[in-house]
Amino acid sequence: MPVKTIAGVEVKVSEDGYLEDMTQWNEAIAKEIATEIGIELTPKHFEVINYLREKTIAKEALTIRSVGKSGIVDVKGLYVLFPKGPLKFSSKIAGIPKPTSCI
Amino acid sequence: MKNLVILGAGTAGTMMANHLRPKLYLNEWNITIVDQYKTHYYQPGFLFLPFDTYTEKQVKKNGKKFIPKSVNYIQKKIEQIFPEENKVALEGETLHYDVLIIATGSKIAPEETAGLVGPLWKKDIFDFYTFEGALALRNKLRDWQGGKLVVHITEMPIKCPVAPLEFSFLADSYFRKKGMRDKVEITYVTPLTGAFTKPTCSTALSYLLKEKDIHMESDFAIEHVDNDTKEIVDYEGRKIPFDLLVTIPTNMGDEVIAKSGLGDDLNFIPTDHNTLQSKAHENIFVIGDATNVPASKAGSVAHFQAETLTDNIILYIDGYPLKKEFDGHANCFIETGNNKALLIDFNYVTEPVHGKFPFAKIGPLKLLKESVFNHWGKLAFRWIYWNMLLKGIAIPFVSRNMSFKGKVFDIKPEKK
Numbered sequence: 001m002p003v004k005t006i007a008g009v010e011v012k013v014s015e016d017g018y019l020e021d022m023t024q025w026n027e028a029i030a031k032e033i034a035t036e037i038g039i040e041l042t043p044k045h046f047e048v049i050n051y052l053r054e055k056t057i058a059k060e061a062l063t064i065r066s067v068g069k070s071g072i073v074d075v076k077g078l079y080v081l082f083p084k085g086p087l088k089f090s091s092k093i094a095g096i097p098k099p100t101s102c103i
Numbered sequence: 104m105k106n107l108v109i110l111g112a113g114t115a116g117t118m119m120a121n122h123l124r125p126k127l128y129l130n131e132w133n134i135t136i137v138d139q140y141k142t143h144y145y146q147p148g149f150l151f152l153p154f155d156t157y158t159e160k161q162v163k164k165n166g167k168k169f170i171p172k173s174v175n176y177i178q179k180k181i182e183q184i185f186p187e188e189n190k191v192a193l194e195g196e197t198l199h200y201d202v203l204i205i206a207t208g209s210k211i212a213p214e215e216t217a218g219l220v221g222p223l224w225k226k227d228i229f230d231f232y233t234f235e236g237a238l239a240l241r242n243k244l245r246d247w248q249g250g251k252l253v254v255h256i257t258e259m260p261i262k263c264p265v266a267p268l269e270f271s272f273l274a275d276s277y278f279r280k281k282g283m284r285d286k287v288e289i290t291y292v293t294p295l296t297g298a299f300t301k302p303t304c305s306t307a308l309s310y311l312l313k314e315k316d317i318h319m320e321s322d323f324a325i326e327h328v329d330n331d332t333k334e335i336v337d338y339e340g341r342k343i344p345f346d347l348l349v350t351i352p353t354n355m356g357d358e359v360i361a362k363s364g365l366g367d368d369l370n371f372i373p374t375d376h377n378t379l380q381s382k383a384h385e386n387i388f389v390i391g392d393a394t395n396v397p398a399s400k401a402g403s404v405a406h407f408q409a410e411t412l413t414d415n416i417i418l419y420i421d422g423y424p425l426k427k428e429f430d431g432h433a434n435c436f437i438e439t440g441n442n443k444a445l446l447i448d449f450n451y452v453t454e455p456v457h458g459k460f461p462f463a464k465i466g467p468l469k470l471l472k473e474s475v476f477n478h479w480g481k482l483a484f485r486w487i488y489w490n491m492l493l494k495g496i497a498i499p500f501v502s503r504n505m506s507f508k509g510k511v512f513d514i515k516p517e518k519k
Contacts (some may be wrong), residue, residue: 015302069368075324088296091419100300101259102297103268
């Protein structure tokens with residue numbers, strides 16, 4: 001498993017750069033991953049990120065729909081916050097696993 | 104007398120009736136199963152209907168044939184579940200239960216996407232997740248002259264997540280056989296990051312798309328269908344044109360779940376991942392596509408769940424703690440066209456891997472590799488489904504939990 005230094009912390013990441021252990025996450029790590037993607041994080045971004053982290057801890061599957069119905073942001077707004085792959089990028093920045101299918 | 108009620112006589116509900124009837128004393132427990140529909144469909148066959156590989160007759164039978172005679176089978180619509188009162192309202196009848204098993208499945212909800220059910224629905228836009236949809240698509244394909252074929256997933260989760268990919272592979276073979284592959288452009292559109300999202304699979308299988316000349320559009324979350332320009336449009340305004348759109352609409356649990364206040368925003372019921380007990384009510388258990396567990400929505404999953412759930416129902420009735428046993432085990436054949444198929448075996452935490460199945464080193468089925476034998480396995484499975492699976496007969500040598508014997512963990516992540 002690759003190890004990467006993000007914001008001065010050594011973290012375990014998957015081959016495509018998602019944190020393997022969500023407890024290693026902190027806001028500084030989020031900001032650095034976001035910068036790599038080209039997103040500057042605002043408080044609204046963090047609201048979405050925290051929602052995703054809570055759902056992941058509760059072992060609930062994440063969908064664009066569920067974020068859209070969270071009351072934080074609608075789907076269109078989610079795209080504005082995380083262009084070109086809202087769930088993909090928001091998950092990466094939130095330090096949670098990449099949403100996958102069965103293969 | 105006590106009452107055990109099963110809602111839904113699809114794959115999961117039918118299996119539960121067959122598993123439980125011999126295990127519960129006839130003079131102590133009534134078992135009732137409710138389903139408004141007469142016909143039991145072999146849903147994996149819907150993949151083959153559009154390509155004229157299966158006939159209508161091969162995928163449907165009278166559901167009653169598969170329900171044990173000592174189980175009360177009611178063909179009525181379920182109106183509402185009242186979990187606090189332990190009762191279920193049907194059309195003109197109320198059932199009281201001591202234990203309830205919900206197996207109401209999932210179905211497509213095309214109305215969730217703007218413009219999907221519009222002027223082009225069933226003309227140039229089709230689904231193959233319903234019997235009617237698959238048949239209409241078959242008729243369309245029989246004399247389609249070619250153009251842009253777009254195979255599209257609206258959002259996850261969906262029943263049988265590999266079916267759209269299989270459809271794309273089979274379409275490639277179908278048009279090649281018809282001598283018109285050069286007239287068809289196939290594009291696979293997914294809301295996920297790619298056709299293969301698990302590292303082992305993307306490493307082992309990415310060649311398939313290239314080999315079959317299938318284009319891919321990833322991270323596409325559809326916002327609407329433009330019926331005038333014949334395009335699907337996502338939330339950022341990305342447009343993909345089609346001549347023929349084969350879409351997997353949003354999949355949702357039954358409306359009765361929403362009406363009864365038991366579901367999440369897709370009407371799937373919050374369920375313990377390992378015991379299959381509903382999170383909200385201790386005498387309600389959930390199985391198959393109706394749950395919100397992060398396993399595939401597939402018959403093989405329901406089959407493995409049924410074995411655990413049967414034990415847990417007995418334990419619950421006798422007042423013992425439930426087994427935290429179900430591991431998300433799924434075992435699926437994936438058609439890759441040209442009479443070949445893959446087989447994958449995985450669970451909640453372990454990705455599909457290489458190896459032999461069901462016997463270590465011997466097989467005869469190969470995991471995560473294309474073979475003709477796997478394709479025969481998929482075709483033979485229809486017989487197993489009707490004659491063994493529904494009746495709750497254990498499939499020899501295939502255990503409810505994923506086994507690590509014969510599995511080879513040799514797929515290394517690609518270096519980037």
